[in-house]
């Protein structure tokens with residue numbers, strides 16, 4: 001025994017140990033690969049978030065600039081400052097907004113009482129305004145003001161203005177009701193409008 005072991009000697013033995021050296025090399029290689037991988041990830045991530053062709057290079061350069069030692073901070077920084085939505089998310093959101101808008105437009109309002117009505121209703125159940133007629137020939141819903149069916153070209157009975165609209169009519173009753181129905185020239189002329 002020659003007294004206490006020398007700490008410097010222990011350290012020297014440790015770092016010159018081939019196993020330790022191999023492990024150290026592998027760790028360094030791993031960190032460098034991670035560094036480059038994160039830089040590439042930032043490049044692709046920015047590509048997905050902007051149409052700007054330059055910004056992805058800036059994102060990758062930010063990671064590279066921070067070196068393998070502290071690139072993790074650049075990674076955090078990038079995640080904080082990157083655009084919040086990807087282009088796919090922006091596109092999806094605009095699609096959703098468009099379909100919402102189409103939905104709102106599809107929900108028609110009664111021209112007289114502004115109540116919500118379905119696009120295939122014949123009359124407004126609230127104020128009895130004529131919304132549609134049924135073609136006497138093809139039995140499809142047509143606009144009250146049409147004098148001819150847009151679908152089959154059949155002449156429609158001329159609207160008798162001033163008469164109150166008929167309350168109900170099913171498509172298969174259309175032919176029978178055709179003479180007695182009094183469709184209005186315009187739904188705005190709802191005679192029963194209070």
Ligand SMILES: [Zn+2]
Pocket residue numbers: 110111112113114115124125126127128129
């Ligand atoms: Zn109405």
Ligand SMILES: [Zn+2]
Pocket residue numbers: 135136137138139140149150151152153154
């Ligand atoms: Zn028709």
